[in-house]
Amino acid sequence: MMRYFINGILRENPVLVLMLGLCPVLAVSGSLRDALGMGVAAICVLFGSNLVISLIRKGVPPQLRIPIFIIVISTFVTIIDYTMQAYQPELYQMLGVFVPLIVVNCIILARAEAFASKHSVFASILDALGIGIGFILAIGAMGFFRELLGNGSVGGKIILGQSFHQNPVLFMVLPPGAFLVIAFLMAAMRKWRSQ
Protein backbone atom coordinates (compact mmCIF):
# COMPACT_ATOMS: atom_id res chain seq x y z
CA MET A 1 0.00 0.00 0.00
CA MET A 2 2.76 2.43 0.90
CA ARG A 3 4.03 1.68 -2.57
CA TYR A 4 1.23 3.82 -3.96
CA PHE A 5 2.47 6.75 -1.93
CA ILE A 6 6.18 6.53 -2.71
CA ASN A 7 5.41 5.92 -6.36
CA GLY A 8 4.13 9.38 -7.01
CA ILE A 9 7.16 11.05 -5.51
CA LEU A 10 9.87 9.40 -7.55
CA ARG A 11 9.15 6.59 -9.97
CA GLU A 12 6.07 8.23 -11.36
CA ASN A 13 6.82 11.85 -10.53
CA PRO A 14 4.09 13.70 -12.40
CA VAL A 15 6.33 16.49 -13.66
CA LEU A 16 9.71 14.90 -14.25
CA VAL A 17 8.66 11.44 -15.33
CA LEU A 18 5.04 11.45 -16.46
CA MET A 19 5.37 14.93 -17.92
CA LEU A 20 1.87 16.01 -16.99
CA GLY A 21 0.70 19.43 -15.94
CA LEU A 22 3.60 21.20 -17.57
CA CYS A 23 1.73 24.41 -18.43
CA PRO A 24 1.41 25.57 -14.84
CA VAL A 25 4.76 24.18 -13.73
CA LEU A 26 6.73 26.07 -16.34
CA ALA A 27 4.64 29.22 -16.25
CA VAL A 28 4.33 29.59 -12.50
CA SER A 29 7.77 28.53 -11.30
CA GLY A 30 9.50 31.87 -11.71
CA SER A 31 9.74 32.30 -7.98
CA LEU A 32 9.77 29.94 -5.03
CA ARG A 33 6.64 31.44 -3.50
CA ASP A 34 4.57 31.14 -6.68
CA ALA A 35 5.80 27.60 -7.24
CA LEU A 36 4.88 26.44 -3.76
CA GLY A 37 1.53 28.20 -3.97
CA MET A 38 0.71 26.33 -7.10
CA GLY A 39 1.89 23.06 -5.56
CA VAL A 40 -0.26 23.44 -2.47
CA ALA A 41 -3.35 24.35 -4.48
CA ALA A 42 -2.77 21.38 -6.77
CA ILE A 43 -2.37 18.82 -4.01
CA CYS A 44 -5.63 19.97 -2.38
CA VAL A 45 -7.59 19.57 -5.59
CA LEU A 46 -5.92 16.26 -6.45
CA PHE A 47 -6.75 14.89 -3.02
CA GLY A 48 -10.41 15.78 -3.25
CA SER A 49 -10.79 14.76 -6.84
CA ASN A 50 -9.16 11.34 -6.37
CA LEU A 51 -11.28 10.78 -3.28
CA VAL A 52 -14.61 11.59 -4.90
CA ILE A 53 -13.89 9.81 -8.15
CA SER A 54 -12.73 6.72 -6.35
CA LEU A 55 -15.96 6.76 -4.31
CA ILE A 56 -18.23 6.95 -7.34
CA ARG A 57 -16.14 4.80 -9.65
CA LYS A 58 -18.54 1.86 -9.64
CA GLY A 59 -21.47 3.96 -10.74
CA VAL A 60 -19.90 5.68 -13.72
CA PRO A 61 -20.60 4.13 -17.13
CA PRO A 62 -17.41 3.89 -19.22
CA GLN A 63 -18.73 6.14 -21.96
CA LEU A 64 -19.35 8.93 -19.48
CA ARG A 65 -16.00 8.79 -17.73
CA ILE A 66 -14.45 11.97 -19.05
CA PRO A 67 -17.49 14.25 -18.76
CA ILE A 68 -18.22 13.03 -15.24
CA PHE A 69 -14.61 13.42 -14.16
CA ILE A 70 -14.56 16.93 -15.53
CA ILE A 71 -17.77 17.77 -13.73
CA VAL A 72 -16.35 16.45 -10.46
CA ILE A 73 -13.05 18.25 -10.88
CA SER A 74 -14.50 21.61 -11.86
CA THR A 75 -17.10 21.46 -9.10
CA PHE A 76 -14.39 20.70 -6.58
CA VAL A 77 -12.19 23.49 -7.84
CA THR A 78 -15.06 25.96 -7.65
CA ILE A 79 -15.87 24.87 -4.11
CA ILE A 80 -12.27 25.40 -3.03
CA ASP A 81 -12.18 28.73 -4.86
CA TYR A 82 -15.24 30.18 -3.12
CA THR A 83 -14.65 28.76 0.34
CA MET A 84 -11.09 30.00 0.33
CA GLN A 85 -12.22 33.45 -0.79
CA ALA A 86 -14.74 33.61 2.02
CA TYR A 87 -12.91 32.03 4.92
CA GLN A 88 -9.22 32.48 4.17
CA PRO A 89 -8.96 35.73 2.20
CA GLU A 90 -5.27 36.26 2.95
CA LEU A 91 -4.44 32.75 1.73
CA TYR A 92 -6.64 33.42 -1.27
CA GLN A 93 -4.59 36.50 -2.17
CA MET A 94 -1.59 34.19 -2.45
CA LEU A 95 -3.08 31.05 -3.95
CA GLY A 96 -6.34 32.21 -5.43
CA VAL A 97 -5.13 32.73 -8.93
CA PHE A 98 -3.77 29.20 -9.19
CA VAL A 99 -6.94 27.45 -8.17
CA PRO A 100 -8.93 27.95 -11.38
CA LEU A 101 -5.81 27.07 -13.39
CA ILE A 102 -5.94 23.62 -11.90
CA VAL A 103 -9.04 22.74 -13.88
CA VAL A 104 -6.86 22.52 -16.97
CA ASN A 105 -4.02 20.84 -15.15
CA CYS A 106 -3.63 17.53 -16.94
CA ILE A 107 -2.42 15.83 -13.77
CA ILE A 108 -5.81 15.87 -12.11
CA LEU A 109 -7.73 14.42 -15.02
CA ALA A 110 -4.98 11.95 -15.88
CA ARG A 111 -4.82 10.65 -12.31
CA ALA A 112 -8.59 10.33 -12.16
CA GLU A 113 -8.57 8.32 -15.35
CA ALA A 114 -5.47 6.23 -14.73
CA PHE A 115 -5.79 5.55 -11.03
CA ALA A 116 -8.71 6.81 -8.98
CA SER A 117 -11.29 5.25 -11.26
CA LYS A 118 -9.67 1.85 -10.84
CA HIS A 119 -8.57 1.66 -7.25
CA SER A 120 -9.97 1.75 -3.75
CA VAL A 121 -10.52 4.97 -1.89
CA PHE A 122 -7.59 4.43 0.45
CA ALA A 123 -5.19 3.66 -2.40
CA SER A 124 -6.44 6.68 -4.32
CA ILE A 125 -5.83 8.98 -1.39
CA LEU A 126 -2.29 7.67 -1.01
CA ASP A 127 -1.75 8.12 -4.71
CA ALA A 128 -3.02 11.69 -4.55
CA LEU A 129 -0.70 12.53 -1.65
CA GLY A 130 2.30 10.90 -3.31
CA ILE A 131 1.71 12.53 -6.67
CA GLY A 132 0.98 15.81 -4.95
CA ILE A 133 4.20 15.76 -2.97
CA GLY A 134 6.14 14.76 -6.06
CA PHE A 135 4.57 17.72 -7.82
CA ILE A 136 5.45 20.13 -5.03
CA LEU A 137 9.04 18.90 -4.91
CA ALA A 138 9.51 19.27 -8.65
CA ILE A 139 7.86 22.65 -8.99
CA GLY A 140 9.55 23.83 -5.80
CA ALA A 141 12.98 22.90 -7.11
CA MET A 142 12.28 24.82 -10.29
CA GLY A 143 11.05 27.85 -8.40
CA PHE A 144 14.14 27.78 -6.24
CA PHE A 145 16.65 27.71 -9.08
CA ARG A 146 14.83 30.10 -11.37
CA GLU A 147 14.40 32.70 -8.65
CA LEU A 148 17.96 32.28 -7.46
CA LEU A 149 19.50 32.82 -10.88
CA GLY A 150 16.84 35.08 -12.35
CA ASN A 151 16.46 37.42 -9.40
CA GLY A 152 19.26 36.62 -6.99
CA SER A 153 16.79 35.80 -4.24
CA VAL A 154 15.15 32.93 -2.43
CA GLY A 155 11.58 33.41 -1.33
CA GLY A 156 11.92 37.16 -1.90
CA LYS A 157 15.07 37.51 0.18
CA ILE A 158 18.05 38.68 -1.83
CA ILE A 159 20.96 36.37 -1.10
CA LEU A 160 23.34 36.80 -4.01
CA GLY A 161 24.02 40.44 -3.38
CA GLN A 162 22.48 43.64 -4.69
CA SER A 163 24.60 43.93 -7.80
CA PHE A 164 23.51 40.49 -8.99
CA HIS A 165 19.92 41.39 -8.16
CA GLN A 166 20.16 44.44 -10.42
CA ASN A 167 21.64 42.40 -13.23
CA PRO A 168 20.50 38.81 -12.88
CA VAL A 169 20.31 36.14 -15.52
CA LEU A 170 16.98 37.53 -16.67
CA PHE A 171 16.04 34.79 -19.07
CA MET A 172 15.79 32.44 -16.12
CA VAL A 173 12.46 33.93 -15.16
CA LEU A 174 11.38 33.91 -18.77
CA PRO A 175 10.28 30.82 -20.73
CA PRO A 176 13.77 29.75 -21.89
CA GLY A 177 14.92 29.51 -18.29
CA ALA A 178 11.99 27.31 -17.35
CA PHE A 179 12.78 24.87 -20.13
CA LEU A 180 16.44 24.82 -19.19
CA VAL A 181 15.93 24.16 -15.49
CA ILE A 182 13.37 21.43 -16.05
CA ALA A 183 15.68 19.76 -18.55
CA PHE A 184 18.41 19.51 -15.97
CA LEU A 185 16.04 18.35 -13.24
CA MET A 186 14.73 15.64 -15.54
CA ALA A 187 18.23 14.53 -16.44
CA ALA A 188 19.17 14.46 -12.76
CA MET A 189 16.10 12.38 -11.98
CA ARG A 190 16.96 10.01 -14.80
CA LYS A 191 20.52 9.63 -13.54
CA TRP A 192 19.37 9.10 -9.97
CA ARG A 193 16.87 6.45 -10.97
CA SER A 194 19.29 4.48 -13.09
CA GLN A 195 21.58 3.96 -10.12
Add this chain to the structure above:
Amino acid sequence: MEESMNLFLIFLSAFLVNNIILIRFIGLCPYFGVSRRLSTALGMGMAVVFVMVVSSWISWMVYHWALVPNGLVYLRTASFIVVIASLVQFLEMFLRRNFSHLYTALGIYLPLITTNCAILGVAFLNIDYGHSFIETTLFSIGTAFGFTLVISLIAALRERLDLAPIPESFKGNPIAFITASLMALAFLGFVGLFGLSI
Protein backbone atom coordinates in the same frame (compact mmCIF):
# COMPACT_ATOMS: atom_id res chain seq x y z
CA MET B 1 -4.71 50.76 -44.96
CA GLU B 2 -4.63 51.46 -41.20
CA GLU B 3 -7.15 48.73 -40.70
CA SER B 4 -5.20 46.08 -42.60
CA MET B 5 -1.94 47.10 -40.90
CA ASN B 6 -3.66 46.69 -37.54
CA LEU B 7 -4.92 43.24 -38.56
CA PHE B 8 -1.47 42.29 -39.80
CA LEU B 9 0.09 43.31 -36.50
CA ILE B 10 -2.49 41.33 -34.54
CA PHE B 11 -1.62 38.28 -36.64
CA LEU B 12 2.13 38.80 -36.31
CA SER B 13 2.00 39.38 -32.60
CA ALA B 14 0.00 36.18 -32.07
CA PHE B 15 2.14 34.20 -34.50
CA LEU B 16 5.69 35.13 -33.48
CA VAL B 17 6.32 37.89 -30.95
CA ASN B 18 3.82 36.58 -28.41
CA ASN B 19 3.94 33.00 -29.57
CA ILE B 20 1.49 31.02 -27.49
CA ILE B 21 3.89 28.21 -26.64
CA LEU B 22 7.32 29.81 -26.42
CA ILE B 23 6.40 33.22 -25.02
CA ARG B 24 2.99 33.04 -23.43
CA PHE B 25 3.70 29.53 -22.19
CA ILE B 26 0.22 28.23 -22.73
CA GLY B 27 -0.67 24.87 -24.29
CA LEU B 28 2.54 23.04 -23.54
CA CYS B 29 1.26 19.52 -22.81
CA PRO B 30 0.94 18.50 -26.44
CA TYR B 31 4.17 20.29 -27.25
CA PHE B 32 6.18 17.52 -25.67
CA GLY B 33 3.79 14.65 -26.00
CA VAL B 34 3.04 14.73 -29.68
CA SER B 35 6.23 16.00 -31.10
CA ARG B 36 8.48 13.08 -31.82
CA ARG B 37 7.40 12.67 -35.40
CA LEU B 38 7.01 15.59 -37.76
CA SER B 39 3.93 14.09 -39.43
CA THR B 40 2.13 13.63 -36.11
CA ALA B 41 3.02 17.13 -35.04
CA LEU B 42 1.68 18.61 -38.25
CA GLY B 43 -1.50 16.60 -37.85
CA MET B 44 -1.89 17.85 -34.29
CA GLY B 45 -1.24 21.38 -35.47
CA MET B 46 -3.95 21.21 -38.07
CA ALA B 47 -6.39 19.78 -35.57
CA VAL B 48 -5.62 22.66 -33.24
CA VAL B 49 -6.00 25.24 -36.02
CA PHE B 50 -9.44 23.87 -36.72
CA VAL B 51 -10.57 23.72 -33.09
CA MET B 52 -9.00 27.04 -32.11
CA VAL B 53 -10.39 29.09 -34.99
CA VAL B 54 -13.86 27.59 -35.06
CA SER B 55 -14.23 27.60 -31.28
CA SER B 56 -13.16 31.22 -31.03
CA TRP B 57 -15.73 32.14 -33.70
CA ILE B 58 -18.50 30.33 -31.87
CA SER B 59 -17.40 31.57 -28.45
CA TRP B 60 -17.31 35.13 -29.77
CA MET B 61 -20.82 34.81 -31.14
CA VAL B 62 -22.13 33.14 -27.99
CA TYR B 63 -20.52 35.81 -25.82
CA HIS B 64 -21.59 38.88 -27.77
CA TRP B 65 -24.99 37.71 -29.00
CA ALA B 66 -26.24 35.52 -26.16
CA LEU B 67 -24.38 36.09 -22.90
CA VAL B 68 -23.80 39.84 -22.81
CA PRO B 69 -27.29 40.99 -23.90
CA ASN B 70 -28.81 38.72 -21.27
CA GLY B 71 -26.44 39.51 -18.42
CA LEU B 72 -25.08 35.97 -18.36
CA VAL B 73 -21.41 36.81 -18.61
CA TYR B 74 -20.54 34.58 -15.65
CA LEU B 75 -21.47 31.58 -17.78
CA ARG B 76 -18.67 32.24 -20.22
CA THR B 77 -16.17 29.71 -18.86
CA ALA B 78 -18.71 26.92 -18.84
CA SER B 79 -20.14 27.71 -22.26
CA PHE B 80 -16.72 28.11 -23.90
CA ILE B 81 -15.62 24.72 -22.55
CA VAL B 82 -18.80 23.12 -23.83
CA VAL B 83 -18.18 24.62 -27.28
CA ILE B 84 -14.60 23.35 -27.29
CA ALA B 85 -15.50 19.89 -25.97
CA SER B 86 -18.19 19.49 -28.62
CA LEU B 87 -15.84 20.55 -31.40
CA VAL B 88 -13.19 18.12 -30.19
CA GLN B 89 -15.74 15.31 -30.00
CA PHE B 90 -16.82 16.08 -33.54
CA LEU B 91 -13.21 16.20 -34.69
CA GLU B 92 -12.48 12.90 -32.98
CA MET B 93 -15.33 11.18 -34.82
CA PHE B 94 -14.26 12.71 -38.11
CA LEU B 95 -10.62 11.68 -37.71
CA ARG B 96 -11.44 8.17 -36.57
CA ARG B 97 -13.42 7.61 -39.75
CA ASN B 98 -11.27 9.41 -42.32
CA PHE B 99 -7.74 9.60 -40.94
CA SER B 100 -7.46 6.63 -38.63
CA HIS B 101 -3.65 6.55 -38.62
CA LEU B 102 -3.55 10.10 -37.35
CA TYR B 103 -6.28 9.27 -34.87
CA THR B 104 -4.16 6.45 -33.39
CA ALA B 105 -0.96 8.48 -33.48
CA LEU B 106 -2.52 11.32 -31.51
CA GLY B 107 -3.94 8.91 -28.94
CA ILE B 108 -4.82 10.48 -25.60
CA TYR B 109 -3.71 13.89 -26.80
CA LEU B 110 -6.73 14.27 -29.06
CA PRO B 111 -9.34 14.42 -26.29
CA LEU B 112 -6.82 16.39 -24.22
CA ILE B 113 -7.18 19.21 -26.75
CA THR B 114 -10.32 19.96 -24.77
CA THR B 115 -8.28 20.85 -21.71
CA ASN B 116 -5.58 22.52 -23.74
CA CYS B 117 -5.03 25.84 -22.03
CA ALA B 118 -4.34 27.42 -25.40
CA ILE B 119 -7.79 26.92 -26.87
CA LEU B 120 -9.67 28.22 -23.84
CA GLY B 121 -7.01 30.87 -23.35
CA VAL B 122 -7.46 32.23 -26.85
CA ALA B 123 -11.22 32.39 -26.39
CA PHE B 124 -10.74 34.48 -23.26
CA LEU B 125 -8.01 36.67 -24.70
CA ASN B 126 -10.18 37.61 -27.66
CA ILE B 127 -12.88 38.76 -25.28
CA ASP B 128 -10.49 40.56 -22.94
CA TYR B 129 -8.79 42.36 -25.80
CA GLY B 130 -12.17 43.47 -27.11
CA HIS B 131 -11.49 42.05 -30.54
CA SER B 132 -14.02 42.41 -33.32
CA PHE B 133 -14.98 39.29 -35.25
CA ILE B 134 -12.32 39.87 -37.92
CA GLU B 135 -9.68 40.65 -35.30
CA THR B 136 -10.67 37.48 -33.47
CA THR B 137 -10.22 35.49 -36.66
CA LEU B 138 -6.74 36.86 -37.25
CA PHE B 139 -5.68 36.49 -33.65
CA SER B 140 -6.84 32.86 -33.54
CA ILE B 141 -5.31 31.97 -36.89
CA GLY B 142 -2.05 33.63 -35.88
CA THR B 143 -1.99 31.83 -32.56
CA ALA B 144 -2.85 28.46 -34.08
CA PHE B 145 -0.24 28.85 -36.81
CA GLY B 146 2.29 29.83 -34.16
CA PHE B 147 1.38 26.70 -32.26
CA THR B 148 1.72 24.51 -35.34
CA LEU B 149 5.00 26.14 -36.34
CA VAL B 150 6.55 25.55 -32.96
CA ILE B 151 5.48 21.95 -32.49
CA SER B 152 6.54 21.13 -36.04
CA LEU B 153 9.94 22.75 -35.51
CA ILE B 154 10.59 20.80 -32.37
CA ALA B 155 9.34 17.55 -33.93
CA ALA B 156 11.73 17.98 -36.83
CA LEU B 157 14.57 18.73 -34.42
CA ARG B 158 13.73 15.77 -32.24
CA GLU B 159 13.76 13.40 -35.19
CA ARG B 160 17.39 14.41 -35.67
CA LEU B 161 18.24 14.43 -31.98
CA ASP B 162 17.20 10.79 -31.81
CA LEU B 163 20.16 10.01 -34.03
CA ALA B 164 22.72 12.22 -32.32
CA PRO B 165 25.21 11.14 -29.63
CA ILE B 166 23.83 12.42 -26.35
CA PRO B 167 24.73 11.60 -22.73
CA GLU B 168 22.50 8.84 -21.38
CA SER B 169 20.61 10.86 -18.79
CA PHE B 170 19.81 13.59 -21.28
CA LYS B 171 18.40 11.37 -23.99
CA GLY B 172 14.80 11.94 -24.96
CA ASN B 173 12.97 14.57 -22.95
CA PRO B 174 15.77 16.49 -21.25
CA ILE B 175 17.55 17.29 -24.49
CA ALA B 176 14.20 18.17 -26.04
CA PHE B 177 13.65 20.73 -23.32
CA ILE B 178 17.10 22.20 -23.77
CA THR B 179 16.28 22.52 -27.46
CA ALA B 180 13.03 24.19 -26.54
CA SER B 181 14.93 26.56 -24.27
CA LEU B 182 17.15 27.63 -27.16
CA MET B 183 14.10 27.98 -29.40
CA ALA B 184 12.36 30.15 -26.84
CA LEU B 185 15.48 32.26 -26.52
CA ALA B 186 15.49 32.67 -30.30
CA PHE B 187 11.83 33.67 -30.35
CA LEU B 188 12.54 36.33 -27.75
CA GLY B 189 14.52 37.92 -30.54
CA PHE B 190 11.27 38.76 -32.29
CA VAL B 191 10.47 41.31 -29.59
CA GLY B 192 10.54 44.74 -31.14
CA LEU B 193 9.50 43.53 -34.60
CA PHE B 194 7.28 46.26 -36.09
CA GLY B 195 7.28 47.79 -32.64
CA LEU B 196 5.53 44.79 -31.12
CA SER B 197 6.51 44.00 -27.55
CA ILE B 198 5.80 41.46 -24.85
Add this chain to the structure above:
Amino acid sequence: MKRNTFKLAFILFVAASVSATTLSLIYTVTKPKIDEYRTHTLQSNLKEVLEGATEFEEIITDTLWRGAASSGELLGIAFKVFPKGYGGPIETLVGLKVDTTIAGIIVASPAEGMKETPGLGIKVREDWFRDQFRGRKQQELLLKKDGGALDAVTAATISSRAVVNGVKEGVERYRRHLVEGE
Protein backbone atom coordinates in the same frame (compact mmCIF):
# COMPACT_ATOMS: atom_id res chain seq x y z
CA MET C 1 -30.30 0.63 -27.47
CA LYS C 2 -32.59 3.56 -26.79
CA ARG C 3 -32.84 2.42 -23.17
CA ASN C 4 -29.05 2.59 -22.83
CA THR C 5 -28.80 6.11 -24.24
CA PHE C 6 -31.58 7.20 -21.94
CA LYS C 7 -29.74 5.72 -18.97
CA LEU C 8 -26.52 7.51 -19.92
CA ALA C 9 -28.28 10.80 -20.37
CA PHE C 10 -29.99 10.36 -17.03
CA ILE C 11 -26.74 9.69 -15.18
CA LEU C 12 -25.15 12.72 -16.77
CA PHE C 13 -28.15 14.78 -15.81
CA VAL C 14 -27.91 13.61 -12.22
CA ALA C 15 -24.21 14.40 -12.07
CA ALA C 16 -24.72 17.86 -13.51
CA SER C 17 -27.62 18.53 -11.14
CA VAL C 18 -25.67 17.48 -8.09
CA SER C 19 -22.84 19.73 -9.21
CA ALA C 20 -25.12 22.68 -9.92
CA THR C 21 -26.95 22.33 -6.62
CA THR C 22 -23.75 22.03 -4.62
CA LEU C 23 -22.30 25.09 -6.30
CA SER C 24 -25.42 27.20 -5.81
CA LEU C 25 -25.33 26.28 -2.16
CA ILE C 26 -21.68 27.14 -1.74
CA TYR C 27 -22.16 30.40 -3.62
CA THR C 28 -25.11 31.48 -1.48
CA VAL C 29 -23.33 30.63 1.73
CA THR C 30 -20.05 32.33 0.85
CA LYS C 31 -21.33 35.40 -0.98
CA PRO C 32 -22.05 37.58 2.07
CA LYS C 33 -18.62 36.94 3.54
CA ILE C 34 -16.90 37.61 0.24
CA ASP C 35 -18.82 40.85 -0.30
CA GLU C 36 -17.99 41.96 3.21
CA TYR C 37 -14.32 41.37 2.64
CA ARG C 38 -14.43 43.17 -0.71
CA THR C 39 -16.04 46.25 0.78
CA HIS C 40 -13.49 46.31 3.55
CA THR C 41 -10.60 46.02 1.09
CA LEU C 42 -12.06 48.72 -1.12
CA GLN C 43 -12.33 51.15 1.77
CA SER C 44 -8.75 50.59 2.85
CA ASN C 45 -7.55 50.86 -0.77
CA LEU C 46 -9.41 54.14 -1.25
CA LYS C 47 -7.78 55.53 1.86
CA GLU C 48 -4.40 54.40 0.60
CA VAL C 49 -4.63 56.00 -2.86
CA LEU C 50 -6.02 59.28 -1.56
CA GLU C 51 -3.99 60.00 1.52
CA GLY C 52 -5.73 61.90 4.24
CA ALA C 53 -9.23 61.21 3.00
CA THR C 54 -11.53 59.45 5.42
CA GLU C 55 -14.98 59.88 3.89
CA PHE C 56 -15.78 58.63 0.40
CA GLU C 57 -18.86 59.44 -1.62
CA GLU C 58 -19.63 57.08 -4.47
CA ILE C 59 -20.40 59.06 -7.62
CA ILE C 60 -20.44 56.26 -10.20
CA THR C 61 -21.14 52.78 -8.84
CA ASP C 62 -17.93 50.92 -8.15
CA THR C 63 -16.02 53.30 -10.43
CA LEU C 64 -15.75 56.82 -9.08
CA TRP C 65 -15.60 58.29 -5.57
CA ARG C 66 -15.08 61.71 -4.13
CA GLY C 67 -12.79 61.75 -1.11
CA ALA C 68 -12.95 64.21 1.75
CA ALA C 69 -10.97 64.70 4.94
CA SER C 70 -12.69 64.35 8.29
CA SER C 71 -13.10 68.11 8.30
CA GLY C 72 -15.27 67.81 5.20
CA GLU C 73 -12.71 69.41 2.92
CA LEU C 74 -12.64 67.89 -0.56
CA LEU C 75 -9.26 66.25 -1.14
CA GLY C 76 -9.75 64.70 -4.54
CA ILE C 77 -11.30 61.81 -6.38
CA ALA C 78 -10.57 58.12 -6.76
CA PHE C 79 -11.52 56.06 -9.77
CA LYS C 80 -11.05 52.60 -11.24
CA VAL C 81 -9.80 51.94 -14.72
CA PHE C 82 -9.46 48.63 -16.53
CA PRO C 83 -6.84 49.02 -19.26
CA LYS C 84 -6.21 46.01 -21.45
CA GLY C 85 -2.96 44.36 -20.39
CA TYR C 86 -1.14 41.29 -21.62
CA GLY C 87 -3.45 38.63 -20.24
CA GLY C 88 -6.59 40.66 -19.68
CA PRO C 89 -7.87 43.87 -18.09
CA ILE C 90 -5.71 45.30 -15.28
CA GLU C 91 -7.92 46.77 -12.60
CA THR C 92 -6.24 49.93 -11.29
CA LEU C 93 -7.46 52.26 -8.57
CA VAL C 94 -6.19 55.84 -8.97
CA GLY C 95 -6.25 58.70 -6.52
CA LEU C 96 -6.30 62.21 -8.00
CA LYS C 97 -5.80 65.30 -5.85
CA VAL C 98 -7.67 68.55 -6.38
CA ASP C 99 -4.51 70.07 -7.85
CA THR C 100 -4.78 67.42 -10.61
CA THR C 101 -1.67 65.52 -9.56
CA ILE C 102 -1.83 61.80 -8.94
CA ALA C 103 -1.92 60.88 -5.27
CA GLY C 104 -1.25 57.17 -5.80
CA ILE C 105 -2.31 54.04 -7.61
CA ILE C 106 -3.09 50.48 -6.58
CA VAL C 107 -3.11 47.65 -9.09
CA ALA C 108 -5.40 44.71 -8.32
CA SER C 109 -3.87 41.40 -7.31
CA PRO C 110 -3.98 38.17 -9.32
CA ALA C 111 -6.53 36.86 -6.85
CA GLU C 112 -8.75 39.78 -7.85
CA GLY C 113 -8.59 38.95 -11.52
CA MET C 114 -5.34 40.49 -12.69
CA LYS C 115 -3.93 38.14 -15.27
CA GLU C 116 -0.50 39.43 -16.10
CA THR C 117 2.54 37.17 -16.33
CA PRO C 118 3.72 35.83 -12.97
CA GLY C 119 7.14 37.20 -12.14
CA LEU C 120 7.03 39.82 -14.91
CA GLY C 121 3.89 41.77 -15.75
CA ILE C 122 2.81 41.29 -12.17
CA LYS C 123 5.60 43.63 -11.09
CA VAL C 124 3.43 46.62 -12.00
CA ARG C 125 1.99 45.98 -8.55
CA GLU C 126 5.32 46.68 -6.88
CA ASP C 127 5.94 49.81 -4.87
CA TRP C 128 8.70 51.18 -7.08
CA PHE C 129 6.46 51.14 -10.15
CA ARG C 130 3.46 52.63 -8.35
CA ASP C 131 5.48 55.35 -6.65
CA GLN C 132 6.49 56.72 -10.04
CA PHE C 133 2.96 58.01 -10.47
CA ARG C 134 2.87 60.10 -7.32
CA GLY C 135 2.75 63.81 -7.94
CA ARG C 136 2.59 63.43 -11.72
CA LYS C 137 0.26 65.43 -13.90
CA GLN C 138 -1.63 63.95 -16.80
CA GLN C 139 0.89 65.07 -19.46
CA GLU C 140 3.75 63.36 -17.65
CA LEU C 141 2.18 59.93 -17.85
CA LEU C 142 4.40 58.32 -20.46
CA LEU C 143 6.97 55.52 -20.42
CA LYS C 144 10.63 56.30 -20.97
CA LYS C 145 10.61 54.24 -24.12
CA ASP C 146 7.73 56.32 -25.40
CA GLY C 147 9.56 59.55 -24.62
CA GLY C 148 8.42 60.15 -21.06
CA ALA C 149 9.83 59.74 -17.57
CA LEU C 150 8.35 56.50 -16.28
CA ASP C 151 10.25 53.24 -16.16
CA ALA C 152 8.58 50.14 -17.49
CA VAL C 153 9.00 46.71 -15.93
CA THR C 154 11.78 44.85 -17.75
CA ALA C 155 10.35 42.37 -20.26
CA ALA C 156 6.81 43.51 -19.44
CA THR C 157 6.30 46.49 -21.70
CA ILE C 158 2.72 45.71 -22.62
CA SER C 159 1.66 45.46 -18.98
CA SER C 160 3.51 48.63 -17.99
CA ARG C 161 2.22 50.62 -20.94
CA ALA C 162 -1.31 49.45 -20.25
CA VAL C 163 -1.25 50.74 -16.69
CA VAL C 164 0.28 54.07 -17.68
CA ASN C 165 -2.22 54.64 -20.49
CA GLY C 166 -5.08 53.46 -18.33
CA VAL C 167 -4.23 55.96 -15.61
CA LYS C 168 -3.81 58.72 -18.18
CA GLU C 169 -7.16 58.04 -19.82
CA GLY C 170 -8.82 57.78 -16.45
CA VAL C 171 -7.55 61.20 -15.45
CA GLU C 172 -8.84 62.59 -18.73
CA ARG C 173 -12.23 61.03 -18.27
CA TYR C 174 -12.86 61.81 -14.59
CA ARG C 175 -10.95 65.03 -13.82
CA ARG C 176 -14.02 67.18 -14.25
CA HIS C 177 -15.43 65.57 -11.12
CA LEU C 178 -12.78 67.32 -9.06
CA VAL C 179 -15.12 70.28 -9.12
CA GLU C 180 -17.99 69.65 -6.76
CA GLY C 181 -21.42 69.53 -8.20
CA GLU C 182 -20.50 67.62 -11.34
